[in-house]
Amino acid sequence: MTDYACQRTPASRALVPPLPVAVFFVLAAALASLLWGAGPVGAVEALQVMTGQGSEEARFVVMELRLPRLATAMATGLALAIAGALLQALTRNPLAEPGLLGVSGGSAFAVTLAILLGASSATMTTLVAQAGALAGCALVMLATRSRGLAADPVRLVLAGATVTGLLLSLTSVMMLADQRAADEVRFWITGSIAGTSLADLVAVLPSMAVAGVLVVIVASPLAALSLGERAAMGLGHRPGRIRALVVVAVALLVGGATALAGPLVFAGLVVPFIARALAGPDIRKTLWLCLPIGPGMILVADTLARVIGAPAELPLGVITAMLGAPVLLIIVRSRRMPAL
Amino acid sequence: MQTSFIHCVRQGLVAGLAMLAISQNALAETRTIETLYGDVTVEGQPERVVTLYEGALDSAIAVGVQPVGAIITRGGQHVASYIREAAGDIAIVGAPGETNLEAVLALQPDLILATRQTSRDQYELLSQMAPTIVLDVPLFRQDTWKQELAGFARALGREGQANDVIARVGHRAEEVREQVTGSIPQQQRDTSLVRWMPQGPLVMSEGLFSATVLASAGFEVEDGGIVKEGRPHSQPLSQENLTLMDQEWIFLATINDDGREALDAARQSPAFKRLKAHSNDRVVPVDGHLWTSASGPLAALAILDDIENALSQQP
Numbered sequence: 001m002t003d004y005a006c007q008r009t010p011a012s013r014a015l016v017p018p019l020p021v022a023v024f025f026v027l028a029a030a031l032a033s034l035l036w037g038a039g040p041v042g043a044v045e046a047l048q049v050m051t052g053q054g055s056e057e058a059r060f061v062v063m064e065l066r067l068p069r070l071a072t073a074m075a076t077g078l079a080l081a082i083a084g085a086l087l088q089a090l091t092r093n094p095l096a097e098p099g100l101l102g103v104s105g106g107s108a109f110a111v112t113l114a115i116l117l118g119a120s121s122a123t124m125t126t127l128v129a130q131a132g133a134l135a136g137c138a139l140v141m142l143a144t145r146s147r148g149l150a151a152d153p154v155r156l157v158l159a160g161a162t163v164t165g166l167l168l169s170l171t172s173v174m175m176l177a178d179q180r181a182a183d184e185v186r187f188w189i190t191g192s193i194a195g196t197s198l199a200d201l202v203a204v205l206p207s208m209a210v211a212g213v214l215v216v217i218v219a220s221p222l223a224a225l226s227l228g229e230r231a232a233m234g235l236g237h238r239p240g241r242i243r244a245l246v247v248v249a250v251a252l253l254v255g256g257a258t259a260l261a262g263p264l265v266f267a268g269l270v271v272p273f274i275a276r277a278l279a280g281p282d283i284r285k286t287l288w289l290c291l292p293i294g295p296g297m298i299l300v301a302d303t304l305a306r307v308i309g310a311p312a313e314l315p316l317g318v319i320t321a322m323l324g325a326p327v328l329l330i331i332v333r334s335r336r337m338p339a340l
Numbered sequence: 341m342q343t344s345f346i347h348c349v350r351q352g353l354v355a356g357l358a359m360l361a362i363s364q365n366a367l368a369e370t371r372t373i374e375t376l377y378g379d380v381t382v383e384g385q386p387e388r389v390v391t392l393y394e395g396a397l398d399s400a401i402a403v404g405v406q407p408v409g410a411i412i413t414r415g416g417q418h419v420a421s422y423i424r425e426a427a428g429d430i431a432i433v434g435a436p437g438e439t440n441l442e443a444v445l446a447l448q449p450d451l452i453l454a455t456r457q458t459s460r461d462q463y464e465l466l467s468q469m470a471p472t473i474v475l476d477v478p479l480f481r482q483d484t485w486k487q488e489l490a491g492f493a494r495a496l497g498r499e500g501q502a503n504d505v506i507a508r509v510g511h512r513a514e515e516v517r518e519q520v521t522g523s524i525p526q527q528q529r530d531t532s533l534v535r536w537m538p539q540g541p542l543v544m545s546e547g548l549f550s551a552t553v554l555a556s557a558g559f560e561v562e563d564g565g566i567v568k569e570g571r572p573h574s575q576p577l578s579q580e581n582l583t584l585m586d587q588e589w590i591f592l593a594t595i596n597d598d599g600r601e602a603l604d605a606a607r608q609s610p611a612f613k614r615l616k617a618h619s620n621d622r623v624v625p626v627d628g629h630l631w632t633s634a635s636g637p638l639a640a641l642a643i644l645d646d647i648e649n650a651l652s653q654q655p
Contacts, residue, residue, distance in 0.1 A: 039580025312576040
């Protein structure tokens with residue numbers, strides 16, 4: 001551990017320029033998400049509430065509706081960004097993204113199955129979503145072992161899209177079979193954090209904390225692994241164990257985020273992409289930058305979802321997809337696919 | 341020309357002959373019904389009627405015809421529970437907007453009663469199986485169901501029964517209206533009709549069938565102007581905009597069998613707790629199939645029963 005601490009210092013020192021900017025970005029996004037929404041409470045009124053004034057109605061909207069959403073959005077964004085960065089480092093594929101690879105799909109499938117079997121989406125345990133995510137991760141790891149997939153990032157995404165498509169169609173079949181499930185799942189499946197309570201968030205936090213510890217443990221070995229298996233083993237790491245830990249961390253993070261917000265695609269792609277563009281390929285630097293950028297992106301997306309859709313709201317998943325799809329195209333079209 | 345001639349003959353018989361003669365005449369009668377896709381001729385008394393619209397099923401049963409096939413209620417597994425018993429052993433031939441044409445054909449219908457939303461392509465296919473009635477009745481109006489009932493009853497050769505049924509519903513509505521106006525002051529009769537989703541409510545249009553029944557019973561249904569033109573069924577609403585639906589009463593449609601469960605779930609939401617109707621204890625859970633999908637005279641009677649029940653449970 002002391003060895004690890006020594007490595008961390010130069011890494012974070014090198015980050016001084018982008019990190020403050022990213023932190024400023026997330027603070028601005030957080031403020032915006034409190035100031036604007038789908039309702040009549042605008043920026044001026046919201047500011048009054050924050051300074052202890054404002055009408056009772058405005059106070060309710062800002063404190064009881066927007067503030068819990070802010071917290072949920074930040075947790076979701078954080079989890080998806082970190083999971084994306086880990087998955088990309090693990091598969092050495094800049095396109096590896098939980099939503100694209102079927103990890104979120106597995107999670108959504110498990111949740112729908114649980115609702116079909118009698119659970120209610122309100123009381124749904126995070127555990128179900130995480131178990132589904134773990135199964136999805138296992139499928140991804142299996143796919144990377146088949147010939148050619150590991151070498152070609154786009155083919156892995158194709159395989160993931162196939163798995164996602166299969167899982168989504170199975171989910172649809174279940175929704176057809178049971179209309180009650182359909183009704184509960186329909187809103188959730190497109191991704192939304194409207195109406196989530198702090199209780200939902202609290203239910204997810206313990207597993208997020210466990211995932212956080214795992215991330216701290218694997219960050220350094222994962223960076224070593226990017227130098228090659230031999231090099232990592234030479235440095236005293238055990239690749240098999242590192243991979244297993246990363247998979248568990250990704251499953252906990254994606255499952256938690258999916259339980260909160262439904263299966264969101266592209267968030268885990270865009271955020272690490274930006275982080276790498278700013279900080280270079282070292283996974284430790286990327287992870288540091290993901291901490292503010294991930295929550296910031298989901299906050300921006302959620303605020304847009306509310307403002308564009310008023311008096312209703314657009315599903316958050318629609319906005320993240322609109323923000324994320326162009327980034328995917330940029331990466332795929334760039335002549336030199338960045339290798340990890 | 342031929343039709344009007346026969347019509348004249350029929351009029352003469354009705355005037356001059358006994359009941360028996362009338363029913364015999366009805367067997368040979370030919371009627372022309374104006375529909376969205378032109379005039380459709382129906383002969384005699386159809387016996388194998390397939391209804392591809394919940395309002396048509398309701399209307400047919402109300403005038404004493406037992407259809408052989410119907411579609412499921414929106415979001416349900418079978419026809420809506422209020423009419424399940426009356427519909428008896430009926431074959432299911434699809435869902436709203438998704439007709440299983442082969443199932444319809446297998447029933448060998450001699451009359452098909454379809455929804456206003458039936459496309460011309462679909463109509464062409466259906467009318468090859470049997471005369472198909474797609475009424476050209478404007479939807480989401482106060483008297484939509486009456487016009488539909490009249491049109492379907494005419495196709496079924498039972499216009500007389502239709503008038504009786506309309507009178508019966510009117511009488512019942514008047515009865516409930518007297519109770520409503522007698523027990524609730526006028527400024528407390530505003531209500532909204534919603535489905536509560538965790539992400540926010542789905543506000544139902546003022547023109548929805550059950551909303552018109554509520555209006556006939558003396559309630560003032562408000563959708564806060566948020567259900568837009570061209571989207572006449574319902575509109576989702578952000579939790580931030582709940583004041584738009586905050587009326588004295590809320591009829592809360594649930595599609596679970598257990599309305600209480602849905603109500604309990606809604607009550608856990610801090611936004612729901614702020615609603616006027618909640619603090620007044622005037623949130624009435626109602627069957628979503630009956631209240632947001634069905635239409636027709638029997639549905640009206642069932643909705644009026646629900647309203648009466650809700651009143652009796654008021655302190």
